[in-house]
Amino acid sequence: xxxxxxxxxxxxxxxxxxxxxxxxxSTSHINxxxxxxxxxxxxxxAPSSGKYFDTIxxxxxxxxxxxxxxxxxxxxxxxxxxxxAFGPWSKLPAKERAKFIxxxxxxxxxxxxxxxxxxxxxxxxxxxxxxxxxxxxxAAHFFYNAGWADKLDYAFPGKKPEAIGVAGQIIPWxxxxxxxxxxxxxxxxxxxxxxxxxxxxTPLTALKLAELVQEAGLPDGVVNIVTGAGSTGSSIxxxxxxxxxxxxxxxxxxxIIQKSIVGTNKRATLELGGKAANIIFEDxxxxxxxxxxxxxxxFNQGHVCxxxxxxxxxxxxxxxxxxKLKDRINTLIVGDPLDKNTDIGAINxxxxxxxxxxxxxxxxxxxxxxxEGSCSLPSKGFFCKPTLFTGVAQSNxxxxxxxxxxxxxxxxxxxxxxVIKKANNTPYGLSxxxxxxxxxxxxxxxxxMRAGVVWANTYNKFDPASPFGGYKESGFGREGGLHxxxxxxxxx
Amino acid sequence: MSKIKTLPxxxxxxxIDQTSIIEKASRFQKRSIKKETKxxxxxxxxxxxxxxxxxxxxxxSKVKQMCYKAxxxxxxxxxxxxxxxxxxxxxMVSIAKKEVKGSGVKVASVxxxxxxxxxxxxxxIDDTKFAVDSGADEIDMVISRGKFLxxxxxxxxxEIATIKEACGKxxxxxxxxxxxxxxFDKVRRASDIAIHAGADFIKTSTGKISPAATMPVxxxxxxxxxxxxxxxxxxxxxxxxxxxxNAKLALHYLVMVNEVLGADWMNNTWFRFxxxxxxxxxxxxxxxxxxxxxxxxxxxxxx
Numbered sequence: 001x002x003x004x005x006x007x008x009x010x011x012x013x014x015x016x017x018x019x020x021x022x023x024x025x026s027t028s029h030i031n032x033x034x035x036x037x038x039x040x041x042x043x044x045x046a047p048s049s050g051k052y053f054d055t056i057x058x059x060x061x062x063x064x065x066x067x068x069x070x071x072x073x074x075x076x077x078x079x080x081x082x083x084x085a086f087g088p089w090s091k092l093p094a095k096e097r098a099k100f101i102x103x104x105x106x107x108x109x110x111x112x113x114x115x116x117x118x119x120x121x122x123x124x125x126x127x128x129x130x131x132x133x134x135x136x137x138x139a140a141h142f143f144y145n146a147g148w149a150d151k152l153d154y155a156f157p158g159k160k161p162e163a164i165g166v167a168g169q170i171i172p173w174x175x176x177x178x179x180x181x182x183x184x185x186x187x188x189x190x191x192x193x194x195x196x197x198x199x200x201x202t203p204l205t206a207l208k209l210a211e212l213v214q215e216a217g218l219p220d221g222v223v224n225i226v227t228g229a230g231s232t233g234s235s236i237x238x239x240x241x242x243x244x245x246x247x248x249x250x251x252x253x254x255x256i257i258q259k260s261i262v263g264t265n266k267r268a269t270l271e272l273g274g275k276a277a278n279i280i281f282e283d284x285x286x287x288x289x290x291x292x293x294x295x296x297x298x299f300n301q302g303h304v305c306x307x308x309x310x311x312x313x314x315x316x317x318x319x320x321x322x323x324k325l326k327d328r329i330n331t332l333i334v335g336d337p338l339d340k341n342t343d344i345g346a347i348n349x350x351x352x353x354x355x356x357x358x359x360x361x362x363x364x365x366x367x368x369x370x371x372e373g374s375c376s377l378p379s380k381g382f383f384c385k386p387t388l389f390t391g392v393a394q395s396n397x398x399x400x401x402x403x404x405x406x407x408x409x410x411x412x413x414x415x416x417x418x419v420i421k422k423a424n425n426t427p428y429g430l431s432x433x434x435x436x437x438x439x440x441x442x443x444x445x446x447x448x449m450r451a452g453v454v455w456a457n458t459y460n461k462f463d464p465a466s467p468f469g470g471y472k473e474s475g476f477g478r479e480g481g482l483h484x485x486x487x488x489x490x491x492x
Numbered sequence: 493m494s495k496i497k498t499l500p501x502x503x504x505x506x507x508i509d510q511t512s513i514i515e516k517a518s519r520f521q522k523r524s525i526k527k528e529t530k531x532x533x534x535x536x537x538x539x540x541x542x543x544x545x546x547x548x549x550x551x552x553s554k555v556k557q558m559c560y561k562a563x564x565x566x567x568x569x570x571x572x573x574x575x576x577x578x579x580x581x582x583x584m585v586s587i588a589k590k591e592v593k594g595s596g597v598k599v600a601s602v603x604x605x606x607x608x609x610x611x612x613x614x615x616x617i618d619d620t621k622f623a624v625d626s627g628a629d630e631i632d633m634v635i636s637r638g639k640f641l642x643x644x645x646x647x648x649x650x651e652i653a654t655i656k657e658a659c660g661k662x663x664x665x666x667x668x669x670x671x672x673x674x675x676f677d678k679v680r681r682a683s684d685i686a687i688h689a690g691a692d693f694i695k696t697s698t699g700k701i702s703p704a705a706t707m708p709v710x711x712x713x714x715x716x717x718x719x720x721x722x723x724x725x726x727x728x729x730x731x732x733x734x735x736x737x738n739a740k741l742a743l744h745y746l747v748m749v750n751e752v753l754g755a756d757w758m759n760n761t762w763f764r765f766x767x768x769x770x771x772x773x774x775x776x777x778x779x780x781x782x783x784x785x786x787x788x789x790x791x792x793x794x795x
Contacts, residue, residue, distance in 0.1 A: 018532060018750050018758060023524035128522055287715045288512035323722065331751045340524035437507045457509050 042220030269477025429471030704734025733766025
């Protein structure tokens with residue numbers, strides 16, 4: 001085979017004469033209000049400050065709705081409602097609690113199409129993903145945890161599982177509905193009550209979920225949803241009557257949270273940033289590995305904490321992998337999130353787009369070789385082409401820092417020991433990927449990798465039964481599976 | 493330049509991850525093909541069909557009827573393309589040749605003791621030469637699956653190379669009969685052998701074994717073609733055969749070819765469908781696009 005790039009003029013995808021006609025998902029069936037208040041104690045209440053902020057569609061930059069901004073007073077009201085509801089809810093027979101959670105799961109399934117469209121409108125993610133990943137997985141988390149509600153004694157044999165109390169939950173903008181499900185489902189199944197704050201750029205599906213909570217007939221105050229930005233979040237974290245903080249978001253904010261709860265009895269789980277290694281060995285199934293690289297870094301525009309943003313390729317197959325990867329990138333379609341053929345949707349916000357662009361500038365300035373997909377971008381909205389940098393090292397800034405966008409940094413390696421060292425050579429430790437045809441190599445690697453999740457011959461696969469969480473600056477505590485339940489229980 | 497050709501070690505063919513390739517193949521089916529894209533795709537697929545009759549009961553009349561259909565898919569729809577080829581047994585080649593003369597429709601003949609391939613090499617060579625002498629433009633041979641599964645890759649390679657030589661100017665399609673090979677790894681290995689031995693096309697199935705063509709199996713073969721192209725710059729054609737009976741699935745195959753190999757393969761020189769019932773479903777969908785309504789199957793001729 002040899003190493004030379006024959007450059008035989010292979011034309012793929014977007015260069016083809018066969019362009020896909022637009023295939024937009026209809027928005028006529030969705031039901032959105034112009035203005036959303038806070039969901040406290042089973043009712044929609046106006047924020048005490050009277051302030052509202054805009055939520056926009058990042059693909060068009062048009063405003064979708066007014067969203068209430070909750071201040072300390074509102075958060076206090078929500079926590080009080082949750083405290084009041086905690087007693088009766090935690091004492092409800094577990095199988096009755098389960099029924100409510102099952103109901104939410106079924107309602108999500110029934111309204112899956114509406115939720116998918118709203119998720120794509122508000123957050124910018126491709127409808128293919130919100131339809132096939134976010135919404136079905138959200139329903140699956142409610143189903144899974146509802147199933148455990150009346151079996152907790154068997155889940156933790158020899159222990160006496162008891163609900164903790166009121167959980168304050170703060171979720172990010174990358175998987176708005178799914179993260180709400182990750183947080184709410186286990187909390188409710190274990191008998192806790194909740195004050196949840198969605199991210200300020202993507203509050204809509206959480207607010208729609210509040211409607212489902214009403215429809216499912218949950219007792220008032222069990223689920224409270226307050227919207228707002230960082231200050232609302234800090235009101236939750238600092239509230240005296242919160243027993244547990246569950247946060248998913250940036251490592252920076254995670255550190256602030258940990259500092260604020262020092263000296264209190266608040267329990268916490270933090271799921272923070274990542275800079276995962278995706279490792280391709282020479283004996284890997286190369287074409288499938290290339291697809292795994294794509295799924296690893298360009299899934300959800302790269303707005304994924306466990307994204308495979310550091311690619312390690314064993315040197316003998318480097319040229320082959322890069323060539324195939326570039327050809328594959330050229331077939332990716334960036335555009336209208338609601339188009340069923342879109343592979344990569346809109347960047348979530350103007351601020352995030354700027355962050356990504358700044359990192360791309362840094363990468364170029366550092367002398368790395370830059371490549372981007374040949375697709376065109378819409379003229380309006382926040383979009384970024386899928387990009388990659390080759391010729392980088394562990395010392396490059398774009399290799400060290402989480403970018404949270406469609407930017408891949410590619411390095412080569414020569415031996416197993418070397419790649420394990422380099423993969424672990426990061427303050428983060430959320431996830432990793434390994435591609436090889438050899439089972440023993442997989443086990444050797446996974447046992448030495450300091451990462452919460454290691455995928456073998458696949459990437460970015462999620463299941464409610466599988467615990468998820470990080471090492472080091474990627475946070476602590478696990479979500480999903482039995483581990484996820486234990487985070488919402490006192491086990492004596 | 494040395495003329496000595498060194499063969500790759502076929503046991504070192506790339507491996508395939510089963511779960512991932514099935515998942516990847518299904519991703520092509522998520523593409524939504526509408527409007528102009530759909531009409532273009534439907535017509536293209538029609539033009540890629542090898543209309544086929546391979547039965548013990550084939551008669552000259554049956555073959556003539558099929559040849560007429562290949563040239564007149566649905567005359568009430570203006571400017572439709574013809575089929576790419578008609579595919580018959582060697583004994584029917586001369587009849588088919590006469591029937592499609594001047595239409596641009598090619599005559600393909602199966603050979604090498606199709607479908608089982610359980611005959612001596614000399615018989616297979618004669619079978620092929622007979623078809624070529626009768627006027628076949630293309631030869632669809634079967635590999636010796638028994639030898640392949642036995643690990644006798646050199647035999648399989650030599651046999652394909654020998655038949656290629658017997659083909660002369662006729663283009664050679666090599667049928668792997670993937671339904672008998674068992675794993676994706678073996679499909680890939682057989683594809684590499686066929687390509688190196690001189691196949692102009694690689695083809696999934698005889699249509700006599702189930703499973704016949706599937707999207708994941710076809711994807712494995714397209715990747716083998718792509719790797720060969722990367723290494724040598726030479727194009728090899730692809731023909732999934734059997735099991736593709738509706739237009740939607742055919743369009744998804746086209747999406748796959750388009751996104752794996754690109755525009756150069758999007759014509760019947762490099763891509764074919766081995767299918768007969770597919771034609772009428774494509775026609776029905778074309779009429780639906782043109783008139784907005786589905787017509788009964790009685791409005792589409794069966795030949």
